[in-house]
Amino acid sequence: xxxxxxxxxxxxxxxxxxxxxxxxxxxxxxxxxxxxxxxxxxxxxxxxxxxxxxxxxxxxxxxxxxxxxxxxxxxxxxxxxxxxxxxxxxxxxxxx
Ligand code: HEC
Numbered sequence: 634x635x636x637x638x639x640x641x642x643x644x645x646x647x648x649x650x651x652x653x654x655x656x657x658x659x660x661x662x663x664x665x666x667x668x669x670x671x672x673x674x675x676x677x678x679x680x681x682x683x684x685x686x687x688x689x690x691x692x693x694x695x696x697x698x699x700x701x702x703x704x705x706x707x708x709x710x711x712x713x714x715x716x717x718x719x720x721x722x723x724x725x726x727x728x729x
Contacts, residue, residue, distance in 0.1 A: 662724030665717050669710050676727050691729040694722040 666678065673686045680688040686706070689697075697718050703709040713721075 658720045659727050662717075662720035662722070665713070665721055666724055668689040669713070670721070673706065678725060690725055692722065692725050694718050697721055697725075 666674075667682070670678070670689070672688050673681060673684045675681045675686070678688060678690045680686050690702075692700075694715075698715075701707045701713070701718075
């Protein structure tokens, strides 16, 4: 499984130029956002008053990591690997 995955990422790296691979990260971040964050922060990351969650549009990877370690609301997502957090930040940056 690991081998297949790293083979895939090499294939991706070969297929996309540096600029496009940034967009690729945001696309991956969007998937992670929809799966793990949208339930609380809203489909467009604008926050949900009912969940007492703020807008997280444009949040950086550092801000996300900090929110994961300081807020008990993030127990289910705090183990996301840094690469996923970077992809999330790339996606949130597109929402500003
Ligand atoms: C269970 C609900 C819930 C989930 C799931 C959740 N959050 Fe949050 N988040 C909150 C709440 C509520 C706050 C406000 C701080 C608090 O109450 O602890 C918050 C705060 C934040 C903040 C800080 C915002 C600020 O202005 O300080 C960031 C960044 C953040 N969340 C990112 C994320 C990301 C990225 C995900 C998905 C990986 C996520 N959250 C998933 C509920 C959630």
